[in-house]
Amino acid sequence: MRVLDPQVAQDRKKQLLEWVIHHYIQTSKPIGSQMVAGDDEFNLSSATIRNILKELEEEGFLSQSHPSAGRIPTDKGYRFYVDYLVETQRLAAEERERIQKEYARRTEELTNILSQTSKMLSVLSRSAGFALSPKLQEDSVQRLELVPLGPHHLLAILVTQSGLVQHWPLRFSQEVPSERLHLLTDFLNEKIEGMRMKEIQHDFSSRISQAEKEFKDMAGLARRLLKEVLQYSESEELYVEGTSQLLSGGGFEDFEEFRSLLRIVDEKKKLARILEQQLQEHLQGTLLRGGAGGPSVVQVKIGTENMVPELRNLSLVTAPYGVHGKRVGLLGILGSKRMEYPKMMALVNFVSHVVSRTLESWGERGKSKKV
Numbered sequence: 311m312r313v314l315d316p317q318v319a320q321d322r323k324k325q326l327l328e329w330v331i332h333h334y335i336q337t338s339k340p341i342g343s344q345m346v347a348g349d350d351e352f353n354l355s356s357a358t359i360r361n362i363l364k365e366l367e368e369e370g371f372l373s374q375s376h377p378s379a380g381r382i383p384t385d386k387g388y389r390f391y392v393d394y395l396v397e398t399q400r401l402a403a404e405e406r407e408r409i410q411k412e413y414a415r416r417t418e419e420l421t422n423i424l425s426q427t428s429k430m431l432s433v434l435s436r437s438a439g440f441a442l443s444p445k446l447q448e449d450s451v452q453r454l455e456l457v458p459l460g461p462h463h464l465l466a467i468l469v470t471q472s473g474l475v476q477h478w479p480l481r482f483s484q485e486v487p488s489e490r491l492h493l494l495t496d497f498l499n500e501k502i503e504g505m506r507m508k509e510i511q512h513d514f515s516s517r518i519s520q521a522e523k524e525f526k527d528m529a530g531l532a533r534r535l536l537k538e539v540l541q542y543s544e545s546e547e548l549y550v551e552g553t554s555q556l557l558s559g560g561g562f563e564d565f566e567e568f569r570s571l572l573r574i575v576d577e578k579k580k581l582a583r584i585l586e587q588q589l590q591e592h593l594q595g596t597l598l599r600g601g602a603g604g605p606s607v608v609q610v611k612i613g614t615e616n617m618v619p620e621l622r623n624l625s626l627v628t629a630p631y632g633v634h635g636k637r638v639g640l641l642g643i644l645g646s647k648r649m650e651y652p653k654m655m656a657l658v659n660f661v662s663h664v665v666s667r668t669l670e671s672w673g674e675r676g677k678s679k680k681v
Contacts, residue, residue, distance in 0.1 A: 437645025
């Protein structure tokens with residue numbers, strides 16, 4: 311009697327498990343041994359296939375509702391599938407082109423690009439897409455510019471050392487001559503350039519007092535301006551699109567379970583905390599690699615791996631975005647455990663690189679213009 315080489319047997323088992331999970335994702339129907347035997351990919355008897363499937367069930371990769379039913383993947387099975395496919399991520403050329411065109415025509419507003427990112431991820435994945443904005447407390451100021459828009463309006467533009475650009479309008483009661491506004495801009499930049507946001511916050515009172523002495527007629531404007539810069543640096547916003555797609559993905563035992571998921575999505579602070587933890591896990595990993603063709607920085611959490619009851623029937627696919635190798639935010643997809651993992655991982659990976667390159671281009675243009 312010929313004894314099968316243990317490595318060959320193990321490889322065959324992995325190949326069969328990958329086949330079962332792939333076809334379950336495609337059909338959403340439990341997979342039986344006859345269905346496997348009917349595929350020309352395996353030159354195995356039905357009895358051999360049944361034995362392998364039984365082993366995979368005993369090892370926790372597959373589950374079966376009753377003896378005559380087909381098998382479906384467990385969270386452990388999906389984890390095997392994701393790890394097995396990490397090196398085979400592919401994204402169609404037309405989808406890459408579509409993504410790049412979308413970012414090429416967007417305005418230079420961080421809020422716009424993050425909102426657009428969540429929408430694009432949702433549309434292309436047919437799941438919920440999200441983008442978590444950066445916290446800038448650890449970032450440093452490169453330049454703060456005040457641009458007059460009219461007698462009582464100005465545009466404040468903040469550029470950080472990592473290359474992020476943010477601008478917002480301000481309205482004030484008194485009219486400020488352009489030359490005084492330029493002097494105030496130079497004064498503030500002299501005092502805060504190169505400082506981290508939280509350092510500015512600690513020295514806030516003394517710096518405002520100094521500004522008040524030198525710019526008595528503009529002390530109120532200086533105080534309000536720096537206060538808004540600091541408030542912005544502390545803020546963190548989550549953009550989510552496509553939550554209705556989660557219902558069509560199925561996998562919920564009852565409506566109450568789905569309603570609890572919607573609550574966590576609607577109460578963005580709780581979901582943002584979950585994603586902030588994900589970002590911290592990314593930060594503890596390797597440095598962000600540049601270029602769309604670079605190694606993947608995608609992380610996948612399947613079902614109970616999320617450690618949050620509301621997400622136990624979903625998978626979370628995330629990747630950080632950043633500037634010049636520094637990770638500053640997170641984006642990704644929340645969807646069914648039956649998602650097409652290779653495509654979703656490739657999508658999230660590619661979008662994270664495009665967002666990073668877009669933010670870097672803003673910073674380079676800002677430096678060249680000496681914003």
